[in-house]
Amino acid sequence: MRKPSLDMRRSLVAGALTIALLTACDKPAKVPERPPPVPAPEAAPAATAPAPATTQPATMVSISAAHPAATKVNDAGPAITAMRMATASSKIGVPVDLHYKFDGDVQTGRPVTLYLAAVPRVEGSNLVVSIKEAPGIVATAAPLAAQKASARTAYRQQLLLTKREGGPTELRVLVTMELPEGSAFGWFGVPLDGVPAVQSKQSGTLR
Amino acid sequence: MRYKGTGLIVAGMAALLVLNACGGGGGAAPTPNTAPIARAGSAQSVSAGAPVTLNGSASSDADGSIAGYAWTQTAGTSVTLTGASTAGPSFVAPQVVNTSTLTFSLVVTDNVGALSAASSVTITVNAPVIVNVTVAGTVRFARVTYRSTSPFGLDYANPVLRPARGVAVRAIDAGTLAVLATGVTDASGAYSLTVTSNATIAIQVVAQMQRAGTPRWDVRVQNGLTGTAPYTYASAAFSSNVGTKDIDIPTGIPANGSNPPSLSDRASGPFAILDTIFTAIQAVVAVAPSATFPELLVDWGVQTDGSQFSTAAGGVQYIQLLADLGEDADEFDQHTVAHEFGHFVEHNFSRSDNRGGSHSLSDRLDMRTAFGEGFGYGFAAIVLNDPVVRDGFVNTLGQQVSGSFNAETNPPSTGAGAGCWCSEISVVSILWDLYDSVSDGSDNISLGFAPIWAAMTGDQRNTPAFTSIFSFITALKAAQPGSAALINTLVAAQNINAASIDAFATAETNAPFPNMLPLYANITRGGGPVIVRSIDDGGHFNKAGNGGLLRFVATSTGPVTVTLTTSNPAVNSDPDFFVQRSGILVALGDDGAPQPETETFNVTAGTTYVINAYDCANGCDTVQGTPGDYDLTVTIN
Numbered sequence: 001m002r003k004p005s006l007d008m009r010r011s012l013v014a015g016a017l018t019i020a021l022l023t024a025c026d027k028p029a030k031v032p033e034r035p036p037p038v039p040a041p042e043a044a045p046a047a048t049a050p051a052p053a054t055t056q057p058a059t060m061v062s063i064s065a066a067h068p069a070a071t072k073v074n075d076a077g078p079a080i081t082a083m084r085m086a087t088a089s090s091k092i093g094v095p096v097d098l099h100y101k102f103d104g105d106v107q108t109g110r111p112v113t114l115y116l117a118a119v120p121r122v123e124g125s126n127l128v129v130s131i132k133e134a135p136g137i138v139a140t141a142a143p144l145a146a147q148k149a150s151a152r153t154a155y156r157q158q159l160l161l162t163k164r165e166g167g168p169t170e171l172r173v174l175v176t177m178e179l180p181e182g183s184a185f186g187w188f189g190v191p192l193d194g195v196p197a198v199q200s201k202q203s204g205t206l207r
Numbered sequence: 208m209r210y211k212g213t214g215l216i217v218a219g220m221a222a223l224l225v226l227n228a229c230g231g232g233g234g235a236a237p238t239p240n241t242a243p244i245a246r247a248g249s250a251q252s253v254s255a256g257a258p259v260t261l262n263g264s265a266s267s268d269a270d271g272s273i274a275g276y277a278w279t280q281t282a283g284t285s286v287t288l289t290g291a292s293t294a295g296p297s298f299v300a301p302q303v304v305n306t307s308t309l310t311f312s313l314v315v316t317d318n319v320g321a322l323s324a325a326s327s328v329t330i331t332v333n334a335p336v337i338v339n340v341t342v343a344g345t346v347r348f349a350r351v352t353y354r355s356t357s358p359f360g361l362d363y364a365n366p367v368l369r370p371a372r373g374v375a376v377r378a379i380d381a382g383t384l385a386v387l388a389t390g391v392t393d394a395s396g397a398y399s400l401t402v403t404s405n406a407t408i409a410i411q412v413v414a415q416m417q418r419a420g421t422p423r424w425d426v427r428v429q430n431g432l433t434g435t436a437p438y439t440y441a442s443a444a445f446s447s448n449v450g451t452k453d454i455d456i457p458t459g460i461p462a463n464g465s466n467p468p469s470l471s472d473r474a475s476g477p478f479a480i481l482d483t484i485f486t487a488i489q490a491v492v493a494v495a496p497s498a499t500f501p502e503l504l505v506d507w508g509v510q511t512d513g514s515q516f517s518t519a520a521g522g523v524q525y526i527q528l529l530a531d532l533g534e535d536a537d538e539f540d541q542h543t544v545a546h547e548f549g550h551f552v553e554h555n556f557s558r559s560d561n562r563g564g565s566h567s568l569s570d571r572l573d574m575r576t577a578f579g580e581g582f583g584y585g586f587a588a589i590v591l592n593d594p595v596v597r598d599g600f601v602n603t604l605g606q607q608v609s610g611s612f613n614a615e616t617n618p619p620s621t622g623a624g625a626g627c628w629c630s631e632i633s634v635v636s637i638l639w640d641l642y643d644s645v646s647d648g649s650d651n652i653s654l655g656f657a658p659i660w661a662a663m664t665g666d667q668r669n670t671p672a673f674t675s676i677f678s679f680i681t682a683l684k685a686a687q688p689g690s691a692a693l694i695n696t697l698v699a700a701q702n703i704n705a706a707s708i709d710a711f712a713t714a715e716t717n718a719p720f721p722n723m724l725p726l727y728a729n730i731t732r733g734g735g736p737v738i739v740r741s742i743d744d745g746g747h748f749n750k751a752g753n754g755g756l757l758r759f760v761a762t763s764t765g766p767v768t769v770t771l772t773t774s775n776p777a778v779n780s781d782p783d784f785f786v787q788r789s790g791i792l793v794a795l796g797d798d799g800a801p802q803p804e805t806e807t808f809n810v811t812a813g814t815t816y817v818i819n820a821y822d823c824a825n826g827c828d829t830v831q832g833t834p835g836d837y838d839l840t841v842t843i844n
Contacts, residue, residue, distance in 0.1 A: 048572075061519055079294070081833070090512040091513050091529070091537075091543065091565075091598075092517065092546075092567060092568070092580070092598070093565055094567055094568075094582075095565050095567035095568065095569050095570045095746075096567075097746065098772045100487075121567070121569075121570060121745060121750070122567075122569035122570065122571070122623055122624060123622075123623035123624075124569065124623065130602070130603040131603060132533075132603045134602065143603070153621070159723075172534065173304075174603050175604060176602075176610070178618050178752070179568045179569045179612075179623070179624055180569065180618060180622070180623055180624035181568045181569060181612045181616070181618050181624050181632045182568055182596075182610065182611050182612025182613065183609075183611055184567055184568045184569075184610050185598075185600055185608075185610045185611045187534050187535060187600075200593075201476070
């Protein structure tokens with residue numbers, strides 16, 4: 001039987017203080033939002049994971065390790081809790097949750113801003129988030145890359161996206177990361193059609 | 208000119224007298240022409256399909272020469288005569304079912320245009336003698352392997368041919384597609400089928416492996432779960448008389464790995480999948496000669512959205528494998544295929560309480576998921592005898608690359624991705640090191656696969672705890688007491704307390720997040736509430752800490768009621784739980800909000816039950832509400 005002990009209560013208080021500190025630390029110096037990055041020319045990767053020709057400094061915000069719900073975000077994008085989670089392909093993948101949010105409805109021929117936040121569940125390196133080109137979709141952004149990826153930290157990217165007539169119903173996003181045990185990747189789907197305002201759903205019971 | 212009889216001589220002389228009396232011309236009277244004689248030659252007996260030449264060369268003309276021949280067919284199956292106006296025309300004897308006769312007539316013309324009487328000849332065409340003949344050969348498929356240099360992607364430009372082992376082959380009539388003979392390739396890809404001679408046939412190679420008796424298996428690869436037949440590759444048509452027919456099944460994929468026009472063009476993919484499974488089956492049969500594998504369906508097609516093992520309604524067990532060449536196709540990723548087959552093996556021969564769900568390197572997983580997924584890759588490394596796990600994919604630049612890890616390389620002892628009971632890589636590393644013969648660091652043991660199999664199919668299958676590395680190592684040490692010290696050293700290197708290990712992790716001191724120990728809380732009937740913690744620090748659903756585990760030993764037989772509440776303050780907070788007895792689900796409390804969640808069920812005295820309680824904000828497949836850390840209060844009355 002385990003009940004909250006005095007120590008645990010102290011921990012909770014300490015945790016709450018930590019959250020407050022983290023939140024305070026996360027308040028950036030009112031950096032104006034970056035304009036949508038210019039697509040980089042393609043280049044061959046140097047290693048297993050696909051590396052971009054040029055890397056865009058990732059905008060980071062820490063998420064409280066104890067209470068992500070209480071976490072506030074910086075000015076770079078929406079709160080993580082206000083974003084949906086992209087569906088990952090269902091096999092061993094990359095330990096990263098990919099969150100997304102559009103600033104409006106995705107309508108044919110009308111540019112819309114897509115906010116992405118890649119949140120590693122564990123520490124890693126060479127985190128790269130890249131968008132797959134597809135007919136009928138125009139997305140202007142260089143890959144997001146971070147040489148060191150901290151756990152529970154949001155690596156953000158925003159891009160201007162325009163869907164053409166007959167374009168795909170899903171934006172495909174590849175996330176790769178190096179880990180102490182090896183290299184990992186995962187393909188994610190960001191739906192471009194109307195989706196209910198619910199949190200993420202993994203694709204079934206998988207193993 | 209010769210005269211033929213006295214009568215003619217007299218008549219001829221009379222005619223000459225008449226002509227003279229009439230004053231017509233002087234000199235001798237003309238000799239009458241003698242008609243030529245046609246001789247169509249001797250009768251012949253030939254085989255169906257054989258070339259035949261008629262012979263009219265014995266025809267003659269007594270008072271001149273033969274100036275022309277005219278052959279015609281007067282009876283029998285019509286044939287085309289070549290050179291019908293020559294002395295020796297020819298034709299091809301028709302194919303006949305029964306012996307039959309053809310009749311030809313010859314009329315010759317002499318040098319003054321006189322025609323002969325007709326002469327006939329008969330040609331007997333004999334029906335072919337049908338005999339059984341053997342068509343044999345080797346079936347090979349094209350396997351795509353990884354490049355040996357970075358970025359280690361699949362090399363579609365240089366496939367290698369491998370024998371297609373244990374797959375179904377059948378000879379079909381090339382015209383009617385009727386199946387004439389069936390067989391199975393052997394371990395070298397060789398097949399042998401008996402068919403009738405003189406037939407035009409094709410060989411179909413079917414993406415199915417079946418073996419009756421002991422051991423037994425039945426695996427097929429198809430597109431979709433229902434309504435489709437296994438993938439099949441067919442050779443070009445050929446004569447059954449050839450004797451040998453080797454078949455090479457190509458990838459059908461361009462050298463750059465781009466998509467061919469259709470999935471069916473990717474001919475060797477299904478056979479690559481089966482080949483990996485054949486390898487795995489052989490490894491199991493080597494330690495369990497009487498293994499009976501249930502029917503397994505492999506769904507390989509563009510509709511699949513992941514690689515996974517599942518059971519469908521009706522008990523159909525299936526593996527789905529990705530087939531998207533634009534992003535990720537798994538038919539040539541042997542460790543991925545063997546991993547999913549490992550789940551199938553674990554499910555049927557051992558037991559898996561794996562919660563499923565997405566999982567990754569370094570993830571801190573629920574102990575059940577960590578073991579199940581780790582067993583999948585450990586099994587793959589063992590049966591393939593290759594610790595380097597590689598999974599090819601295509602990056603957004605269109606390049607063939609791969610993700611990978613090495614089972615021989617232990618996770619770090621501290622820091623990110625450190626060894627843990629919650630790490631599938633730790634489980635992979637332990638299983639591989641138990642199996643392999645290479646000593647490194649803490650690995651000084653080499654048991655091979657048999658003891659691992661024995662533990663998996665023995666105590667691990669019946670453990671009253673949830674299946675995990677704890678229950679497995681407990682089972683292994685019980686079966687291998689002489690190796691206990693070496694096992695302890697190996698397992699301890701993964702930050703797992705091996706020396707005092709038991710299935711319920713009673714002595715475990717390592718946890719990835721605070722407030723997780725002990726991993727099982729004991730609970731008794733009427734003993735008051737027990738609080739366990741739900742922690743979302745590692746992620747939701749199948750990650751470590753999302754649910755609390757409880758152990759309950761029934762002291763009396765009869766109904767008990769489990770009640771669960773959560774400290775989650777959300778209005779629609781939804782705590783759920785389920786109860787197992789040695790892997791058997793005995794109660795499920797998932798009624799949804801509002802709390803509390805309550806279930807009543809019968810228990811048997813002396814029996815151990817395990818309870819998994821969780822808040823759906825953390826522990827459900829689909830997150831409900833706001834994830835966080837919550838207290839779960841459980842009572843049994």
